[in-house]
Amino acid sequence: MTLRMYNSLSREKEEFVPLRPDAVHMYVCGPTVYDHAHLGHGKTYVNFDIVARYLRYLGYRVLYVQNITDVGHILDTGEDRMVKGARRENVHPMELAETYTRSYFYDMDRLNVVRPNISPRATGHIPEMIAQIQALLDRGHAYEVDGTVYFYVASDPDYGKLSGRNVEESLAGTRVEAREEKRHPADFALWKRAEPEHVMRWPSPWGEGYPGWHIECSVMSTKYLGQPFDIHGGGVENKFPHHECEIAQAECATGEAFARYWLHNGMLMIRGEEMHKSLGNFVTLDQAFEMWDPLVIRFFVLLSHYRGPIDFTQEAVEAAGKGLGRLHAAIAAVRRRLETAPEGEAPEGVTTTLERARGAFEESMNDDFGTPGAVAALFDLTREVNTLLSSDEPLSRGALEAIDAAYRRMAGDALGVLPDDLEEKALGEGLTADLVETLIAIRADLRANKQWALADSIRDRLSALGVQLKDASEGTTWTIA
Numbered sequence: 001m002t003l004r005m006y007n008s009l010s011r012e013k014e015e016f017v018p019l020r021p022d023a024v025h026m027y028v029c030g031p032t033v034y035d036h037a038h039l040g041h042g043k044t045y046v047n048f049d050i051v052a053r054y055l056r057y058l059g060y061r062v063l064y065v066q067n068i069t070d071v072g073h074i075l076d077t078g079e080d081r082m083v084k085g086a087r088r089e090n091v092h093p094m095e096l097a098e099t100y101t102r103s104y105f106y107d108m109d110r111l112n113v114v115r116p117n118i119s120p121r122a123t124g125h126i127p128e129m130i131a132q133i134q135a136l137l138d139r140g141h142a143y144e145v146d147g148t149v150y151f152y153v154a155s156d157p158d159y160g161k162l163s164g165r166n167v168e169e170s171l172a173g174t175r176v177e178a179r180e181e182k183r184h185p186a187d188f189a190l191w192k193r194a195e196p197e198h199v200m201r202w203p204s205p206w207g208e209g210y211p212g213w214h215i216e217c218s219v220m221s222t223k224y225l226g227q228p229f230d231i232h233g234g235g236v237e238n239k240f241p242h243h244e245c246e247i248a249q250a251e252c253a254t255g256e257a258f259a260r261y262w263l264h265n266g267m268l269m270i271r272g273e274e275m276h277k278s279l280g281n282f283v284t285l286d287q288a289f290e291m292w293d294p295l296v297i298r299f300f301v302l303l304s305h306y307r308g309p310i311d312f313t314q315e316a317v318e319a320a321g322k323g324l325g326r327l328h329a330a331i332a333a334v335r336r337r338l339e340t341a342p343e344g345e346a347p348e349g350v351t352t353t354l355e356r357a358r359g360a361f362e363e364s365m366n367d368d369f370g371t372p373g374a375v376a377a378l379f380d381l382t383r384e385v386n387t388l389l390s391s392d393e394p395l396s397r398g399a400l401e402a403i404d405a406a407y408r409r410m411a412g413d414a415l416g417v418l419p420d421d422l423e424e425k426a427l428g429e430g431l432t433a434d435l436v437e438t439l440i441a442i443r444a445d446l447r448a449n450k451q452w453a454l455a456d457s458i459r460d461r462l463s464a465l466g467v468q469l470k471d472a473s474e475g476t477t478w479t480i481a
Helices: 040-057 081-089 091-110 121-140 213-225 238-255 285-291 294-303 314-338 346-367 371-389 397-414 422-427 433-448 452-464
Strands: 006-008 012-015 023-028 061-066 140-147 149-150 188-193 209-211 229-237 261-267 267-269 310-312 467-472 473-481
Touching: 006 261, 012 371, 023 213, 023 452, 040 091, 040 229, 040 261, 040 267, 040 294, 040 397, 061 213, 081 091, 091 209, 121 140, 121 149, 121 188, 121 238, 149 209, 149 229, 149 238, 149 267, 188 213, 188 467, 209 213, 213 238, 229 238, 238 261, 238 310, 285 294, 294 314, 294 371, 310 314, 310 346, 314 371, 314 397, 314 422, 346 371, 346 397, 371 397, 433 452, 433 467, 433 473, 452 467
Parallel strands: 023 061, 023 229, 229 261, 267 310
Antiparallel strands: 006 012, 140 149, 149 188, 188 209, 467 473
C-alpha cells in the first residue's frame, strides 16, 4: 500500500513521492499569538500532527516547521493583530507574543501534539524578508510607493492556481485596501510603511516599516526547508489569499516551484455555525479543557476526516470520550495481565488478528490520512482483544506483548491517543488499579468465609463503576466495561 494524499494544488489525490527517499520537509502555518488558542486551532494542529506522526510511522525522517506570527497579521480594520492585543492588555507587543506563545505550546502539549522541529518567529527573520522583497522588485514583480512595497499580481500569470481564481475574481472574499497608490486593487503589501505611532517597526531600504503577513511564511518555510519542499499545510480559510500569495512571492522571487503538495484541513463548527466571538460561540482550548480531557478532544477530532468540517457539540465530545475510554480500558487490561501471564510465544491466531488490524489501519491512513477508518480498525481490534481476554484460557506473555506493541504503534505513535497515565484514565476519576485489587482481595476473603452477600455487593458496586470481574479457578481477573 502506498500513501496517497489530496493535493489542493492539483485538486486530486496523488501518490506521495517526497523529494528525498527517506525524508519529508513539511511546513504548516502557525498561530498569530495575540490571544489564547481556541478549538479551531486545536483541530488544525491535531490534524497536521497526525500527518507528521504517520509519515514518521512509515519510516520517514520528518523536518516539521511551524511558524509563530508575531507581527504583520492585519485585521479588516488595517490594524496589526499584535498591536491591538498589546493595547488590550496594556503591554508591549513582544511581551504579548511571549505570553501567548507559551500558552499556545502548553495547550498543544496537553493535546499531545508533538512540537515542531523548528518554530521560527516572524520578527526574527526581517532581514530575509527584506532580501526576498528586493528580489521581487529586481524581477519586476513588485513596486514601491512612499515606503510601502506591493506585489504586482498582474505580473504573475500563475497567480490564482491554488484557489482557481483569476486576478479579477481574487477581489472577492478578501481584504482589499482602497489605495489609489496601488496599480491594481488586488495587489498586496509585502512591506508596509510604519506610521509614527506604530510600535513594531524595522529599518529597510524603503524606510521604517514592517512586513506583510504573506511574505513571512514564504521566507520562513524556504529558509529551513529549501525550495521546493514537500508539504505545505494550513486551514482551508487560508487557501486564499494567504497561501495563494505565498506561492506567488516565493516562485516569482526565485523562478522555482514553492511547495509540491498542499494540504488543507476543514473548519471547526459550533452546532452548525462557524466559531466567532461575535456569535458568542467562541471557545478557547483552556475553557474546553475545563470540561473535557484534552485527549478526548483530540480523539473527537480524529473521528472526522481532516479535510472536512467538524461540528463540535457536547453530545459528540462525550460520545468520543466513551469510545476512547473503551479503547484505553482494553489496553490497560492487556498490560495488567502481563504481570502474571504465563510464558509463551504469540499463537498464530493472535498474530493473524494483529496483522489484519494493522492492514485495515494502514489502508485507511494511506488513503489521505483517513483517521475515521483507522479508529474503526482499532475498535474492531479491541472487540477481538476483549474476547481473548474473557476466554477461560489465559493469554501467553508473548501474545499480550504483541497486542500491547500493536496498540502502542497504531494508537500511540500514529494517532497519539495513548497517555502516560493510561491506568488512571481507563479507570476514571477516584478509582485506581490498587484499589480495585484490594477490593478483589477483600471479596476473596468474604467468599472463603461464605459471606456471599457482602462478596456480591462488592462485585455489584464495582460493576456499577464499570469494572467487570471474572472468576476462574486460578483467581479473579477484571476488565473495564
